[in-house]
Amino acid sequence: MNKTEETTNLPNWLQRSADNTPQKIAISTPEIEWTFAEFNQQAIQLAQQLATLGIQQGSRVALLASNGLPFVVCVHALIRLGAILVPLNVRLTLDEQLWLLQDVEAMALLSDEHYAERATEIQQSLPTLAEGRLQLERATQQVSLLNVPHDPDAPLLDEIELEATQAIMYTSGTTGTPKGVIITYKMQWWNAVGSALNLGHQADTDCWLLCMPLFHIGGLSILMKNVIYGIRIIVYEKFDARLINQAIREQGVSIISVVAIMLQRMLAELDASQQRYPATLRCVLLGGGPAPRPLLEDCASRNVPVVQTYGLTESCSQAVTLSPADALRKLGSAGRPLLPVQLRIMDEGVVVGPTQPGVICLKGPSITTGYDHRPDATAATIQDGWLATGDVGYLDNEGYLYVLDRRNDLIISGGENIYPAEIEATLLAHIEVEEAGVCGQPDAKWGQVPIAFVCLRPGSQITSTELLAYAAQRLARYKLPRAIHLVQQLPRNSSGKLLRRELPKLL
Structure with a gap:
């Protein structure tokens, strides 16, 4: 008997939450809040307008918008049409955005009022691109397309096909030309399931605060968890430590996703206002690379429930997360793989044992199957279903992952491997250092030597020489920075991750 390939469909996630809990608050911003029923109706109405632009199943639609309700509703309207979301990084230059739009072969560009001028520039360069301007009508609290009629007969999808592509998200291009990572509904589903099994799911009380960029996978995956779990999310346009802390104290926030620099600023603001977090905050999900140990110890002393996580665009956000029960016992670890994810450490094509560093490799239904029209990149990165992340780490004797660094950031000096994150953690342990x-x-003799860039805390008078002496007491000689440069700020991407490749430009 021949087995025929079948696709697995699920009910539309937002529709199901609207059916089950129509009056429950689904999403809120500082100005507006919607129930699941209202949220669902917004998505349907916007989908009927998008259909008028010719957007249909399989259409690739670029979205250039800030964090806010127009972005969120647009995501779900495209799901209703079976169209593919291509979120544009708002920090890219015009040329970079034009290249991306042509590379992905987008048929339409949607933008909001914040990026209307850039959208016009894009349209002038790519006149065949269909364009729609998203607006939020304050009086009616309605998201709509400016001057576009509805198509009440538009064929909207009531089901989600798990194997279908939900989004194409471009990597930052640290090793050359950016690549479009294929994100399927199956990846979003299994990522949400794996996260809930690890962090717990409290449908009646959970509230996830979203202050990460929605054009990154970390933000987009929270939008999916919102409707899969049927929980409330609070969306902030930008990160502001004071406003975020206020929301945690006053709005029942139970989970928040941040990176280390954001958490540092939140704790500093907490000290300045002489406040503390309420018991309702049960999880501070900390990603974006290895966290400085002093930061983790500071959170432990304050009983701030930090849970480290490791993931990337190709793993649909979280792949490995430390469970709350292990947060203090395994300080500094990213945890164990989520249930759907398999993990192994490879070195020169061989799986290595506990405590041995190597490339972190992942496999599972929440891991991408490849890059859009990049068969060479897909073949180089994914073999037998295993994704080579390019990150370096090791597993301890209990199978807990410790992330050391990006392989591309690895410094090889005189044949010795030096991990920048280790040196950064040492410098960050100094009370006068804010960022490193x-x-x-x-280097002609050693091939490479490490150099450091440091931002001091306000009012600090410490010198580079003093910092070097401090580091010399804590690092092996070959790991000691050749120089420490004091700077005003470090280069970071829109989600707060340190861009080490940009550091030499500070010289």
């Missing part, structure tokens, strides 16, 4: 970044510098 380390990269390699070419």
Whole structure:
């Protein structure tokens, strides 16, 4: 008997939450809040307008918008049409955005009022691109397309096909030309399931605060968890430590996703206002790379429930997360793989044992199957279903992952491997240091040597020489930075991750 390939469909996630809990608050911003029923109706109405632009199943639709309700509703309207979301990084230059739009072969560009001027520039360069301007009508609290009629007969989808592509998200391009990562509904589903099994799911009380960029996978995956779990999310346009802390104290926030620099600023604001977090905050999900140990110890002393996580666009956000029960016992670990994810450490094509560093490799239904029209990149990165992340780490004797660094950031000096994150953690342990970044510098004798860039805390008078003496007491000689440069700020991407490749430009 021949087995025929079948696709697995699920009910539309937002529709199901609207059916089950129509009056429950689904999403809120500082100005507006909607129930699941209202949210669902907004998505349907916007989908009927998008259909008028010719957007249909399989259409690739770019979205250039800030964090807010127009972005969120647009995501779900595209799901109703079976169209593919291509979120644009708002920090890219015009040329970079034009390249991306042509590379992905987008048929339409949707933008909001914040990026209307850039959208016009894009339209002038790509006149065949259909364009729609999203607006939020304050009086009616309605998201709609400016001057576009509805198509009441538009064929909207009531089901979600798990194997279908939900989004194409471009990587930051640290190793050359950016690549479009294929994100399927199956990836979003299994990521949400794996996260809930690890962090717990409290449908009646959970509230996830979203202050990460929605054009990154970390933000987009929270939008999916919102409707899969049927929980409330609070969306902030930008990160502001004071407003975020206020929301945690006053709005029943139970989970928040941040990176280390954001958490540092939140704790500093907490000290300045002489406040503390309420018991309702049960999880501070900390991603974006290895966290400085002093930061984790500071959170432990305050009983701030930090849970480290490791993931990337190709793993649909979280792949490995430390369970709350292990947060203090395994300080500094990213945890164990989520249930759907398999993990192994590879070095020169061989799986290595506990405590041995190597490339972190992942496999499972929440891991991408490849890059859009990049068969060479897909073949180089994914073999037999295993994704080579390019990150370096090791597993301890209990199978807990410790992330050391990006392989591309690894400094090889005189044959020794030096991990920038280790040096950064040492510098960050100094009370006068607010931020630290380390990269390699070419050297005739050693091949490379590490150099460091440091932002001091306000009012600090410490010198580079004093910091070097401090580091010399804590690092092996070959790991000691050749120089420490004091700077005003470090280069970071829109989600707060340190861009080590940009550090030499500070010289």
